[in-house]
Amino acid sequence: MPIREPGRPVRRWRWVLVVLAAAVLPVAVVKRLDADNRFCVACHLHGEIMRNMIATPPATLAGAHFRARPPGHPERCFTCHSGEGVAARWVVGDRHEPTSMRLPITNEACLKCHAKQVHGSHTAEETDRFHELTDHSGLRLACVTCHQVHRTGGSAARTWLHEDAVRPQCARCHKDMATASGWK
Secondary structure, eight states: OOOOOTTOOOOHHHHHHHHHHHHHHHHHHHHHHTTSHHHHHHHHOOHHHHHHHHOSSOOSHHHHHHHHOOTTOOOOHHHHSOOTTHHHHHHTTOOOOOSSOSSOOOHHHHHHHHGGGOOOOBOTTTOOOGGGBGGGTTOOOOHHHHBOTTOSSOOGGGTTBOHHHHHHHHHTTOGGGTTOOSOO
16 A cells, blocks of 8 residues: 655545446435426426326326325325436436336335235135235236326226226236226
8 A cells, every 4th residue: 555645635535426426316316306396307308297297176096195195294206206226316417208118107106005905815716806816816916007006087986997998908818808898
């Protein structure tokens, strides 16, 4: 290790601090800004989605979540849309509207709040609720395949399901559903 001259400071630590601040500061800024959904909407041009989310009565599943949030728990875009890497991209000026979701909503985003509702411990004689059926517990579907979060036209009574999205998923195993019409 080289011997440093008396009176000459070690500059290596300054660079470490600069690099550390450059990595941490943007994340801290974005974490503060993302508490307000308008931050996300400002770049992603989701004005209609935002209007549907805050509508009364709720017009979408996202709106139902927004209205049902417990006191002190802000339902915000980042609650479901994880923002991995967004801080760095935002800071360097990458603020364009993507053509597709680079980071799709994962089941874990839903299950962090709804895991108890998806337990698959009943037979068909005991329930007709999809998530309660033991036969369905091994299926690997993205929650948002059937529960389309920002799509209008669903209803709370049907947990915001849309027949044209759900029926093809059911018909993968239940061939009779491919030609059946109407909901039960």
